[in-house]
Amino acid sequence: MTSTSLHYEPLTVVSERIRRREVSPVEVTGAMLDRIGELDSRYHSYATVLADRAMDRAKTAEAEIAKGIWRGPLHGVPLALKDLCYTTFSPSAGGTTMHREFTPPYNATVVDRLEQAGAVTLGKLKMTEGAYTSHHPDDQAPLNPWNTGYWVGSSSTGSGVATAAGLCYGSLGSDTGGSIRFPSATCGLTGIKPTWGRVSRHGVFPLADSLDHVGPMARTAADAAALLGAIAGADPNDPTALQDPVPDYLANLGTGIRGLTIGIDRSYANDGIDGEVVAALNEAERVLVSLGAKIRDVRIPPFEKLVSLWIPMCSVETAIAHNHTYPARASEYGPDLKALIDQGRSLTGIEVGEINHERLKFSGGLAAVFQEIDLLLIPTMPMTVPSLARMSEYGEDPSVLNGILRFTAPFDFTGSPTITLPNGIDHGGMPLSMQLVGRHVSEDLLVRAGHAYQSVTDWHTRRPPDLA
Template identity: 70%
Template sequence: MTAELHYKSITELSDLYRRRELKPSEVTQASLDRIAQFDKRFNAYMTVLGERALRQAKKADDEIAKGIHRGPLHGVPIGLKDLCYTAFAPTGGGTMIHAKFVPSHNATVVDRLELGGAISIGKLKMTEGAYTSHHPEDDAPLNPWSADHWVGSSSSGSGVATSAGLCYGAIGSDTGGSIRFPSATCGLTGIKPTWGRVSRYGVFPLADSLDHVGPMCRSAADAAAMLGVIAGADPNDPTALQAPVPNYLAQLGGGMRGLRIGVDRSYTQDGIDPQVVKALIEAERALAALGAGIREVRFPAYEKLVSQWIPMCSVETAEAHLATYPSRKSEYGPDLAQLIDQGHTMTGVEIAAIHHERLKFTGALAALFEDIDLLLVPTMPVPIPTLTKMGEYGADPNVLLNILRFTAPFDFSGSPTITMPMGMSSDAMPLSFQLVGPHLSEHVLARAGHAYQSITDWHTRRPPIG
């Protein structure tokens, strides 16, 4: 099996299976071999489920041989972020406290993936509690594009494994940017769905009202395939949306013609690194060449809301950890502990003020989408920082908040986004942008992303790892 196999798209694999040119067992064994070869370098996996994955693959072999096709993920090795409950493996959520916790049931997203025939090849590392940093006792995943550069948080293992060809797609979660940052830093395509589009049942929370679960893949088509399997209402999660799930894959061919793309040049260019601005302008030109109409818009006031992301997150995180914090505080890493401590100091009046600011922003953004279909923004205001630079950022809350400029607002509003590569920086690292849509517009986002990727090749670039 050559390296090219590990970078096949999900849709390509599905087609090869149907034509009997490949078997899921062959692909799964090749994936396990690649994990054995490379993951000691990258630290993407918390747990590799080799024997179970091969049993699943053999079952998929037999079903496909009988003409049974469960969908586009049938027989495809997928990685699970380690905050997704699995009754067949520990689910630690990046913590030491829960490192040996084996739930009695699976997360809904896990059950839906496996019902669709996906092969759960392993549990992927993540930052502690899905916040900003890994637990001090854990070896953090390393960016396959450059080990000296930030890999993003919190879905770090999901980004690394998918980018390095150690799985064909992965589950991520996003509270302030944790699908989008690792997608950006690893050259991937990620969809942060509308809040509630994907069930959070059996998913460790960071901040329930901000948490989103979604796919991280190597193309818009693959992300659409995964989203179509995991999305939908769930009786176990009353916050999951009841809206029917469209066939995202079937709608990919609609193209960009007629779509109205909003651009606020002050929001997306003022104070932004020139490399990011230049690549974003090129992405805008590509979208216009595909037939999209570009409209100048004014983005709602966001600065105050972004400054309130950490306080809001702290309150909800404190609530999520009541069973173990502060009773087992010594087992927590410093960053997550500090966040929870802050949450315990917040007053009801302060929380109400954040809630009101959130409502105002969400309403203003919804009004903006009355005049446009999608909004074009960068994913990050700077090229991917080095680990040294990220350490400096962590010491300056103002710089850290600037990193959240293009991500946190859309967690507050629950808006869906698609994140895609749009170029390369001067140090040969991926650059990334987002398209943002109104609630439940994932079909439009996937369609637009697929159109963009049909005339660009940034998403086909691979890290230099062999």
Template identity: 55%
Template sequence: MTNNELHYVDLMEVGRQIQSRQRSSEEVTRHLLERLHAVDTRLHSYVTVMADQALRDARAADKEIAAGQARGPLHGVPLAVKDLLWTAGTATSNGMPMLRDHVPQEDATTVRRLRDAGAVLLGKLQQTEGAFADHHPDVTAPVNPWGETLWSGVSSSGSGVATAAGLCFGSLGTDTGGSIRFPSAANGVTGLKPTWGRVSRYGAFELAASLDHIGPIARNTVDAAAILGAIAGADPLDPTAARQPVPDYLALMTRGVAGLRLGFDPDWGMKPADPATQAVVRDALKVLESAGAEPREVRFPDTDQAVADWSPLCGLETAVAHEETYPARRSEYGPVLSALIEVGRSLDAMEYQKLQLRRADFRGRVDALFDQVDLLLIPAVAYAGVTVETMASFADDEALLGGMMRYTCPFDLSGHPTLTLPGGVTMEGAPVAWQLVAPHFREDLLVRGGWAFQRMTDWHRRHPQV
């Protein structure tokens, strides 16, 4: 393998090479820093490149490994994190120019756990303003490496772009309404949104506390499972982090899907998906069936009300998260995030209670569905190959809004874990994705499904030419 191919090596494989001393962490880190310098001036996926610290950490990893103190599969591997996760001594701006000089004094729990696992932190990845739906007007949005006219996804846009373009071996993103799944689908990578509470949110800027999820974006299921295993678990700094034991995802993953009941709703799960997305979902169903899964037709609970309820609920929680600076510094906010906060500030107590009751009802209906099946197979988003131009009308186009949110935000409301996987391309060559959904805290089933699918297909091995 030449260095021209090194940046697209799987995380687990490059980790094996580093930990067996076939390569050094410093060599791999330098290669990615050089690639960043050459490529990211066009893609704009990073806010901050932590080159000096990354090289120091890489050298430290090499010394530990040489001394026989390898910490696990992430040791010495260069990763990157979304810029709403605190990093001690390094600016964390949450996609907001007004916070460009905010320097935390401690790491977010997820960042600390990556460091404890021996990962090398390359830098902070670009995102939308406050992790909502659009980049601040003063921020250059990341460019999709599959084509500059293609949407790069929100809000973890930099995480999706950097992972797809070989500018890190994996990354962390967050998902409040679809923000791990949108960039994973748009950039042809694998994104795992855990159960709400599976991963600590301490040290992460909030968008909406009860909807926010932190999880990995990687180039395949195995790599995503390795990252999730490092960051998941209870945290005394976050009482909402679940105390359920964290399984060994890598050990369980190879059980595959034989005998698992795979739910599919041919009505809700296909409409209003476009032909390319429908074809990818059907193909995924066939692949998993051939791997031993048992397809079962189900009827998914109606999501129209859940999609409608997501915005006011998110708006209210966002208003709470920003109460120290909004409306006091309203002029420094972009129009999209400002509009969301105004929605939240206008909500009264009666409306809020109705939202909460409908949310609990929906969550219960999804829970009940998993009495019938082990996994649910659905589109990641309804439309493939969406362009930047098309997404400019997102807020005003009800059909586009409904189609994009139909398969994402309901699972933020319910807190169920999901795995997004590349499964094809459009006629124009844009990635097309599909999604698995599992019961609460059954991420092990997700990675079993993703591993089985990616053993039999090669969509995750296709990379953009950048």
């Protein structure tokens, strides 16, 4: 199930081939656009394909490289953007119908940084409405290339599908409750949810400002590191962006993890969790030990109440984000986003205060755990990838959603960085996944650990069977 075709080569490999002028940005971009034209009518990952602009960008990159100008590992590489990133050169709908014709007057900071790095923007990728849990009823949701009858996750659905199907070399996603990690898990990808504020949110449609994270989705840890290196850093347009200097995430990628301490809370990671998920995590633990890591049993703070408060917290901040269009244009909203906003508008100050107190307690307790360990090993989801039929039976049952959020929402509340890594294939042929969680601003360590794991395993090289 592996592939060495151009469209499935790692971003970093294609970048080096472009730098050496073994392949040209025009050749690579043309091949990617042809593949989108061939396949995306089935998978529906793109909201907008910018073919002419992409080819112009590729020609510019080719001319620069011919003159000896090299902008770094993204130069001439075709990428794609989640449609909540503002772009002056394309509408930015944020998964809504009301903004389908909205072309912003400025680019998101992350868009400018990718383009300054020489990346070729292929287009804008579909997403759930407003980055919440479901697509607008009038929008065709992307379909999982591993099996179109199975869940893609939310909300970075197009990012997951396009990257897994070889329709871009990497993409941007956003994560408020798991929206980088779920599509990475369901599509067999590597995704980084950075520390909150590590990547600017200027020019990015918010779902819930204090929970929103922007980050890369790719097929390897090295590829995700290359993307993160281009978009991370302080931003005068976003006062919440961290001032910490951005390291060269690729520089020490191969130094390994010998001597690192990895924590596991076996109750949290195993109790009530699908047996295949647990077995894959146990095998990943064995691999990490073989690479020289030390394992320490830990106990994370009580998480159940915090997870149950994610929907209320998200609802309040979503109501704020949509204050200019809701309730004035309520009829244009899909039912799930509308219900979330209504909930947020009804919460009291006391209820919001309770959420924040719980958030602070958990964050403090987790920080204490990280005094003893370097990384935390956990699953990404408590179950194998569910079918669409199973998800429709669940509906928007809060108890089901809370269960799915078990391994994701706590680390949006704390702003902790995580890397999501494929670590197996389940009995139905769908990807399995795990996370490594780190201290704040430890993305360099996360990508190092992810790369070490991927250097001795091949789960990240597996492709959807129909496309391999």
